[in-house]
Structures are given as C-alpha cells and as structure tokens.
Amino acid sequence: MVPLSYYLVLSAIMLCIGIYGVLARRNAILILLSVEIMLNAVNINFIAFSRFVTPNTIVGQIYTIFAMAAGAAEIGVGLAIILLIYRGRETVNVDEVNLLKW
Amino acid sequence: MSGQMVAFFIIGFFLLSGALYIVSTRNIMHAVFMHLLTMSFVAAVYILLYAEFIAAMQVLIYAGAMTTMVIFALMLTRTQSSPEGMRTAVDNQQKGLAFLTAAGFLAILLFVVTREKWVPLEGVAKSTGSVSHMGGIIFSAYVLPFELISVLLLAALVGVVVLTRKEN
Amino acid sequence: MNAYLINYYYVAAFAIVGGLFGGLLLTVAKIFRPNKVSREKLLPYECGMEPFSGGWSQHTTRFYVFALLFLIFDVEIAFLYPWATVFRRFGVTSLVEMFLFIFVLLVGLIYAWRKGVLRWL
Amino acid sequence: MAVALPFLTALGLIILVLMNIVFFMWAEFKIAGRVVDRYGPMETGRFHGWLQPVADIVKFLNKEDIVPAQADKLVFFIAPFVGFIPMVMCLVVIPYTYTLVVRNLDIGAFFIIALSSFTFVSLIMGGWASSNKYSLLGAFRAAGQLLSYELPLGLAIAGVVMLSATLNLSGIVANQTVWNIVLQPIGFLVFMVAMQAELQRSPFDLAVAESELVAGFSVEYSGMRFALFQLGEFFGLWALASLAVILFLGGWRGPFLPGVVWFFIKFYAIFIFLAFSRVSIPRVRPDQLMTLGWKVLLPAGLANIFITSILIVTVPDYKLPLAVCGFVILVFSLIFMRRALK
Numbered sequence: 001m002v003p004l005s006y007y008l009v010l011s012a013i014m015l016c017i018g019i020y021g022v023l024a025r026r027n028a029i030l031i032l033l034s035v036e037i038m039l040n041a042v043n044i045n046f047i048a049f050s051r052f053v054t055p056n057t058i059v060g061q062i063y064t065i066f067a068m069a070a071g072a073a074e075i076g077v078g079l080a081i082i083l084l085i086y087r088g089r090e091t092v093n094v095d096e097v098n099l100l101k102w
Numbered sequence: 103m104s105g106q107m108v109a110f111f112i113i114g115f116f117l118l119s120g121a122l123y124i125v126s127t128r129n130i131m132h133a134v135f136m137h138l139l140t141m142s143f144v145a146a147v148y149i150l151l152y153a154e155f156i157a158a159m160q161v162l163i164y165a166g167a168m169t170t171m172v173i174f175a176l177m178l179t180r181t182q183s184s185p186e187g188m189r190t191a192v193d194n195q196q197k198g199l200a201f202l203t204a205a206g207f208l209a210i211l212l213f214v215v216t217r218e219k220w221v222p223l224e225g226v227a228k229s230t231g232s233v234s235h236m237g238g239i240i241f242s243a244y245v246l247p248f249e250l251i252s253v254l255l256l257a258a259l260v261g262v263v264v265l266t267r268k269e270n
Numbered sequence: 271m272n273a274y275l276i277n278y279y280y281v282a283a284f285a286i287v288g289g290l291f292g293g294l295l296l297t298v299a300k301i302f303r304p305n306k307v308s309r310e311k312l313l314p315y316e317c318g319m320e321p322f323s324g325g326w327s328q329h330t331t332r333f334y335v336f337a338l339l340f341l342i343f344d345v346e347i348a349f350l351y352p353w354a355t356v357f358r359r360f361g362v363t364s365l366v367e368m369f370l371f372i373f374v375l376l377v378g379l380i381y382a383w384r385k386g387v388l389r390w391l
Numbered sequence: 392m393a394v395a396l397p398f399l400t401a402l403g404l405i406i407l408v409l410m411n412i413v414f415f416m417w418a419e420f421k422i423a424g425r426v427v428d429r430y431g432p433m434e435t436g437r438f439h440g441w442l443q444p445v446a447d448i449v450k451f452l453n454k455e456d457i458v459p460a461q462a463d464k465l466v467f468f469i470a471p472f473v474g475f476i477p478m479v480m481c482l483v484v485i486p487y488t489y490t491l492v493v494r495n496l497d498i499g500a501f502f503i504i505a506l507s508s509f510t511f512v513s514l515i516m517g518g519w520a521s522s523n524k525y526s527l528l529g530a531f532r533a534a535g536q537l538l539s540y541e542l543p544l545g546l547a548i549a550g551v552v553m554l555s556a557t558l559n560l561s562g563i564v565a566n567q568t569v570w571n572i573v574l575q576p577i578g579f580l581v582f583m584v585a586m587q588a589e590l591q592r593s594p595f596d597l598a599v600a601e602s603e604l605v606a607g608f609s610v611e612y613s614g615m616r617f618a619l620f621q622l623g624e625f626f627g628l629w630a631l632a633s634l635a636v637i638l639f640l641g642g643w644r645g646p647f648l649p650g651v652v653w654f655f656i657k658f659y660a661i662f663i664f665l666a667f668s669r670v671s672i673p674r675v676r677p678d679q680l681m682t683l684g685w686k687v688l689l690p691a692g693l694a695n696i697f698i699t700s701i702l703i704v705t706v707p708d709y710k711l712p713l714a715v716c717g718f719v720i721l722v723f724s725l726i727f728m729r730r731a732l733k
Contacts, residue, residue, distance in 0.1 A: 002110045002150065004220050010114050010147070012211035014121055016204040021125030023200030027192045029176060030130060033137055037121050040144045040164070044151075051151045053223050061153050061236060062244055068163055069251045069345045073258035075168055076338045079175040080265040083331065086179045095194055106275065109282075131519060135466060138473070138512050149278050154498050158505040159348045166508025167344045170534060171337040173515050177531070178331060232497055233558055237352030241364050248349065248367065252374040255342045259378035262338050263385050266331040277494040281483050283397030284404075284493075288479030291405055292472050292619050299615035302453040313459065333535055336681075340538040343689070347545040350696070351501055354552040357700060365704055372693060379689070388685050389678070 007048035015041035028082045028092045032075060039071050110150060117143040128192055134172050141165040155233050335387045339379070346375055400493060404482050412625045415662065416444040422666040454614035459522060462611065466520035471612075471619035474513030477506040478626035485633045486561045488643045488650035499560035500548050500638070503630055504541070507589065510627065511537040514608045517620065521611035529607025532677070533591065533598035539684035540588035540595075546692030547582035550575050550699050551638045560634075564642030569710060572639040576717040577695040577724065579639045581688050583664070586631045588684070590624060593669035597677060632661045691724055 014037060021034025043064045050060025086092050120140035124133045141164040148157035240248055349371065357364040382388055417432070420443060424431025436442025458467055484499045486492035496502055511534040518530020552558055554574060555566035572579045588595040599607040609617055636642060636657040643650030675683065698716055702709045 001104070002106050005215055006110060007147070007151070008215040009212060010117070012208060012215060013118055015211070016208040017118070017121040017125055019207055020200050020204035023203060024125065024193050024197045026194040027130060029172065029179075030124075030133060030192060033124055033133055033172065036137065036164070036168070037124060037140070040141065043160075044144065044147055047148055047151045047153050047156060051153070052220060055222070058153075058236060058239065061156055062239055064153075064156055065159065065236075065240070065348070066244075066247050066251060068159060068348075070254060072163060072168070072341050072345050073254045076171065076258045076341060077261050077265075079171065079334070080262040080338075083175060083178055083334070084265050092179050105279075131463075132466070135469075135512075135516055138509075152274065154274075154278075154496070155352070155501070158498050158501045162348060162501075162505040162508050163341065163344055166505070166512065167337070167341040167538070169512050170515065170538060171334065171341055173512075173519075174334045174337045174531075177527075178334060233352050233501075234355040234556070237354075237356035238359065240349075240352055241356060241360055241367060245367055249370055249374075251345070251349075252371040255345060256374050256378045259338065259342055259375075260381055262335060263382050263387055266335060267385065267387075277483075277496055280397045280400070280494045281480055281496075284401045284480045284483050285476050287398055287401035287405065288476040289472055291402070291479075292475050292622075295619060295622075296615050299452050299454075299456065303614055304453070304455050306455065307457075309460075333531055336535055336539060339685070340542065343542045344545075347504075347542065347549065350546075350549045351552060351558060354549050355556050355558065357553065358556065358703065361704055365700055368700070369697070372696075376693070379685075383686065388681065 004048055004052040007044060011041040011044040011048070014038075014044070026093045026095050028085070028094050029079070031094065032078050032082070035078075036071070036075065039067065043067055106150065110147075113143055113146045113150065117147065130176060130192065131173075134169060134176065137172065138165050138169045141169070155236060332387060335382065339382065342375060342378065346372065401479070401482075404493065405479060408482065408626065408629055409622075411629070412622070413444045413448070415625065415628075416447065417441060418662070419666050419669070422663065423670045426667065426670045448618075451615055451618040456614040456616060457611070459611050461522040463520040463522065466516050467611075468616075470513050470517035470520060471616050471623065472513075473516060474510055474623035475619055475626070477509040478623050478630060481506055481626070481630035484560055485630065486564065486637065486642065487633075487654050489561060489565075491651055492561060495559060495561050498558050500552065500558050500563070500634070503634055504545050504548065507544075507627065507630075508538075508541060510589075510623070513620075513623070517612065518608035521608075523611055526608050526610040529598055529610070533608055536591070536595065536598055536680060536684075537589060539681060540585045540688070543581045543585040543684065543688035543692045544589060546689070546696060547575075547578040547585065548634075548638060550578035550692070550695045553696070553699050553703060560637050560642075564637055564644065567641045567644060569714075570639065570641040570644075574710060574713050574717065575639065575695065575699070576714075576721045577691055577698075578717075579635075580721060581692050581695065582635060582639065584683070585688060586635060587665065587668065588680070590628050590631065590665075592628075592665060594672040594675050595680065597674055597680060628662075628665070632658055632665070635661050687724075687727070694720065694724075 018034045018036075018038030018041060021037065022031055025031050025034060046060040046064045046067070048060075050058050050064075054060065082092055085097055089097060091097065117140060120136050120143060123136045124140060127133050127136070142161060145157040145160040145165065148154070148160060350368070353364065353368050357368065417440070421431040421439065432440025432443035434440060435446050458464060481503050483493045484496050484502050486495065514530045514533045514537070518526045518528075518533075521527070551563060551571050554571060555563045557563060557566070587593075591599055599609070609620055612620060636654060640657045640661075642657075643654045645653035645656075648656075695717070698720065699713060702713045702716065706712055
C-alpha cells in the first residue's frame with residue numbers, strides 16, 4: 001500500500017512543474033496547458049485525501065468531479081479568448097498583448 | 103516493495119516526465135500530444151487510489167475531449183504551432199526566475215508534506231468509490247453545486263459562441 | 271492483491287501486450303518489405319503534383335465550437351451515469367434535478383443551433 | 392505464473408480476435424459482392440477465395456513503408472499505437488458469458504466509452520505528423536465526426552444503464568429478462584447509427600472516402616502502419632458490436648444453446664447488419680452528417696432518457712408502457728429524420 005505522503009509529494013512536484021510552465025512560457029496555449037497540469041495536481045490531492053482521510057464519504061472524489069467540470073468550462077472560454085486575441089493581434093504570445101500595460 | 107509501490111513509481115515517473123516535457127518542449131503540438139499521455143497517467147494514479155469512475159472521467163474529459171479542443175484551437179492560430187512559426191521562441195526571458203519560484207514553492211510544500219502526520223478521519227476504508235455510491239452522494243448532498251455546474255457550462259458555451267462568431 | 275487491483279493489472283497487461291503486438295507487426299513488416307527511397311516518394315502526396323504552401327492549413331472556428339459542445343455534453347454524460355444508477359432511490363426529486371441540468375444544457379444547444387454554428391458551412 | 396497470466400491472456404485474446412478479423416474481411420468481401428450481384432473474391436485459395444484476407448495481409452507485410460521526408464517521425468510512429476492500444480484494452484471488459492470474461496470491471500460500459508475517445512486524437516496525430524495539408528484536413532473532419540457521434544453513443548448506453556442500475560456489463564445482461572431492444576428501441580437505433588459513424592464505416596466514411604478522396608488522414612500511411620490503423624478500427628468494431636449485443640440483445644441469454652454460442656450468433660447478426668448497411672446505403676454528405684449527429688441523434692438520445700426515467704419512476708410496472716412509448720416515438724422520429732436529412 002502506497003502511503004498518503006507519496007501521493008502528496010507527487011502532486012506537489014506536479015504542481016511546481018505547472019507553476020514553472022505558467023511563469024516561463026509566453027505562448028498563451030502552453031500557459032493553459034500548464035494550468036491544466038496544476039489543476040490535475042490539485043485533483044490528485046483531492047482524491048488522495050479522499051482515499052486516506054475520508055474514505056467512506058468520498059468527498060474528495062465528488063469535489064474532483066466538480067473541479068473537472070469547472071476545468072472544462074475554464075479551458076473552453078480560455079481558448080476562445082486566446083482565439084479572439086489572435087484574431088485581433090495576430091499573436092498568442094502573452095508578452096506581446098500589452099495594450100493595458102504601461 | 104509491493105506491486106502497488108512499483109506501479110506507483112512507474113506511473114509517477116511517466117507522469118512527471120510527461121509534465122516536464124509539456125513545460126519544456128519547443129514544439130507546441132508535441133506538448134499537446136504529451137498532454138494526452140500525461141492526463142492518461144493521471145487517470146492511472148486515480149486507479150491506484152481506487153477512484154475508477156473518476157479515472158474513466160479523466161480519460162474521457164481531460165485526455166480525449168480537452169486535447170482535441172486544444173488542438174482545434176491551435177489549428178486556428180498560425181504561430182508557433184505551424185512549421186514556419188516553429189522558430190519563434192515559446193519561452194520568455196524569465197526562465198531562471200520561474201525556476202527559482204517553482205523550486206522555492208516545491209521546497210515549502212515538501213517541508214509541509216513530510217513534516218505533517220496525516221490522520222484518517224473515518225477509520226479504515228469500507229467502500230471504494232463505486233459509481234452508485236458516488237451518485238447517491240452527489241444527488242443528495244451536492245445537488246446545488248451540480249445544478250450550478252450546468253449554469254457554468256451554459257455560460258461557457260454561450261461565451262464561446264459569442265466570442266468565436268464572425269462579425270458580418 | 272484484491273480483485274480491484276487485479277482488474278487493473280489485467281488492463282495494464284492488455285495495454286502493454288497491445289503495444290508490443292503492434293511493435294511486433296511493424297518489425298516483421300520491416301524484415302519483409304523492400305526499402306528503395308527516392309526523393310519523389312518522400313514528398314507529401316498531393317495527387318502527383320508538386321506540393322505547394324507547406325503542410326499546414328487553417329480551419330474555421332466551427333471545429334472548435336463542435337469540440338466545446340462535445341466537451342460540455344461529455345461532462346453531462348459523466349454526470350448522467352452515476353445518476354442513472356441511483357435515480358430510482360430518490361424518485362421524482364432526482365428526476366427534477368437531472369431534467370433541470372439537461373434543460374440548462376439544452377438551452378445552450380438550442381442557442382448554438384439558432385446562432386447557426388451547428389450548420390455545416 | 393500469476394504474474395504472467397494477464398499477459399498470456401492478452402496475447403491469446405488478441406490472436407483470437409485477429410483470426411476473427413481475418414474472417415470478417417473475407418465475409419465482408421463476399422456479402423458486398425452478393426449484394427451488388429457479383430461473386431466477390433473467387434480465385435485465391437480455390438474455395439470461394441477464402442485465402443483472400445491472408446493475401447491482403449501478405450501484401451501489407453511486404454509493402455514499402457514510406458515516411459514523408461517532412462513528417463514528424465516520432466508522432467508519425469506513435470499515432471497508430473494511440474488508436475490501437477485503447478481498442479485492445481476494451482477487450483478486458485467484454486463478457487462473452489457469465490464466466491467467460493477477462494475481468495468484470497464495475498465501470499464496464501463507461502470504460503469502453505472513455506477509451507474510445509483516444510481514437511480521434513490518434514487520427515489527428517496521424518494527420519498532423521504526415522505534414523500534408525490534405526491529411527490534416529481529413530483528420531480534422533474525421534475527428535469532428537467521431538466526437539459528434541460519441542455523445543449519442545454515450546446517451547444510448549445511459550438509457551440501458553437506467554434500466555439495470557449498474558454499469559457492469561455482466562450485471563446489465565443479468566438484468567435483461569426482456570431484451571433491452573424491446574424496452575429501448577430509440578436507444579438501439581441511436582446506438583446502431585452512432586456506432587457506424589464511430590467506426591467510420593460506409594455510410595459514414597466521408598472523411599476517408601477511399602473511392603473519392605485520397606483516404607483522408609491516412610494519405611501518407613502505407614504498409615503495416617496503415618494496417619495498424621485498420622486493425623484499431625477492427626478491434627473497435629469488435630468492442631462496439633459486442634457492446635451492442637450485451638446492452639440491447641441480451642448478451643449470452645437464449646434458449647437451448649450454450650451462452651457463448653448465443654453471444655456469437657447475435658454478434659454475427661450485428662456484423663452482417665453492418666456489412667449490409669455498408670453496401671446498401673449511400674454515403675452521407677458532411678452537412679447531413681452534422682445534422683444527423685447534433686440535431687437528430689443527440690435530441691433523440693436525450694428524449695429517450697427523459698421517457699425512460701419518467702416511466703420508471705412514475706409507473707410501477709414500467710416495461711410494457713416503456714416498450715409501447717418507445718416504439719411510437721421511434722416511428723415519429725424516423726419520419727422526422729427523413730425530413731431533416733433532405
């Protein structure tokens with residue numbers, strides 16, 4: 001049986017990989033993919049806690065289902081916004097979208 | 103080492119290397135395809151955690167549907183994903199800073215995770231996440247979030263239809 | 271090992287054997303097949319004409335909207351299965367809950383329909 | 392031994408299914424030939440061309456394997472596997488009789504639906520890696536088609552799950568005292584149509600359309616790699632046809648004969664239906680394809696769920712009303728479908 005802390009370490013590493021991706025990428029779609037990695041790290045945490053801390057009410061699994069549905073909405077709208085930016089400015093690089101920056 | 107442990111390390115290795123590949127490759131399409139594999143390995147982690155329904159959902163929604171959607175969105179842009187745009191950089195100049203931030207965050211997290219003693223609240227596991235068990239909980243205690251999810255999805259759909267419509 | 275883990279051990283075994291089997295087929299083919307490359311053979315196949323403008327083409331946003339619709343109804347299906355296994359237990363209440371959910375998503379589908387994104391060109 | 396057993400099972404099952412697929416290929420030639428009033432293959436192997444599929448395999452084996460110079464070699468190599476491996480994994484859950492099943496997963500039906508969503512990514516991978524704009528376009532159209540029809544497939548399964556209150560495939564068969572085709576006529580029709588679209592078989596092969604287009608996403612694939620894509624499709628056919636038998640035709644249930652015989656009688660009935668529909672229905676147009684998927688099958692699947700759930704909850708003895716209701720609505724929806732596809 002794999003102890004809980006192993007899963008937590010796994011998801012911590014995954015989360016930090018995602019953070020690195022979000023900070024280091026300039027292509028908006030790659031940033032979204034990195035956000036997905038972070039989201040999945042969180043979901044692994046939810047399910048690991050659900051398995052080891054509240055195994056009978058499986059609250060974590062239910063939360064994960066809702067997180068997935070919310071993630072679906074998030075990536076759909078996120079990509080649509082990126083497409084809109086691309087249509088206006090011919091780029092998906094976030095450092096070139098600086099209209100509101102001074 | 104038990105079989106579960108071996109499986110965990112194999113899955114964890116592929117999962118983390120897939121995630122690293124996504125954040126480090128220069129080829130966006132490769133990143134998206136690797137997203138498919140990484141999400142499948144996340145599903146494998148869920149299976150190790152006895153959440154088989156969530157694992158199937160993960161494959162269906164994250165691996166299948168989202169990857170397809172990201173690819174469809176990528177094909178609408180002609181930047182780093184197309185052959186001629188492949189030469190422009192996909193990373194910004196703050197890679198070192200980003201690495202430091204991520205490493206610092208990781209150090210804090212590892213410190214917390216390894217220091218804490220995690221106690222089960224409900225004793226030994228009696229049930230795994232069977233579909234009907236889960237359904238019973240969603241449709242009794244979590245009805246409101248469930249209905250709100252539908253509104254959220256509706257908002258996303260309407261938003262996308264509005265955002266992607268051609269002005270003519 | 272309990273039955274659950276054995277189940278997924280089998281699933282993993284099928285995945286591995288499937289991969290190895292595919293690899294075996296390709297390897298066997300590699301032994302038998304001829305290998306005479308020429309420049310023309312390695313060009314992209316465009317009905318015998320010289321390829322033009324690279325291997326890339328842009329598409330309409332329609333594909334994207336279809337993918338999003340698919341994603342949204344996929345989420346719905348993922349909720350539908352747990353509901354289908356328990357709805358008898360809760361009777362009419364659960365019917366109302368699920369119908370409300372589906373109805374809200376149907377509003378979205380009808381909206382997309384009326385806006386003409388379900389039309390193919 | 393216990394460690395190696397799953398691997399041996401997998402290998403054995405793959406080979407068994409492959410032998411069946413060889414027979415499928417021959418049977419499909421012969422049925423297609425008879426329907427259009429020809430013989431089909433006659434020469435190879437003397438007796439009614441029974442060696443024709445073997446000849447085809449030999450042809451695949453010694454065909455030159457061309458990878459375009461500009462192609463992305465790695466993705467080009469991986470793409471057929473992404474289509475093939477999930478379909479092999481589907482074999483785990485299919486019960487042929489109550490005991491003759493590899494493993495009886497609790498999420499049975501959902502497992503197959505989830506795994507089949509790998510297919511469209513594999514098509515896009517193949518189409519993109521070829522670095523050919525026609526294969527990319529073909530891959531997109533194929534993926535659009537597959538994802539449009541995966542939803543009706545899932546909804547049709549949900550109707551059956553409501554009747555049996557379990558996703559476990561053996562459990563679904565055990566609950567079918569009356570075959571579900573009687574109780575779920577709309578679901579069965581939706582499933583059969585969506586299944587053909589999922590498998591990209593002929594009324595719905597417009598993205599591949601080997602007689603008109605240059606074979607869609609697989610333009611650049613040749614030899615054994617192409618065969619691997621095809622093999623993935625055939626394993627998908629195996630999984631979905633078995634699913635149709637299990638969900639709607641009562642699985643191994645039947646009088647006199649042993650269960651496994653009944654299963655394969657029903658399985659081959661489905662297969663013959665597919666082979667007939669392949670040669671007798673003209674290919675649909677792309678606009679008809681999308682109309683059928685989103686404006687006919689998806690609402691029909693949802694309506695089926697509405698009717699089924701309302702009747703189950705409100706009427707104590709729901710079986711007869713369900714069958715009558717389903718049949719009546721089926722007739723109306725068929726009329727509507729004729730109008731919608733004009």
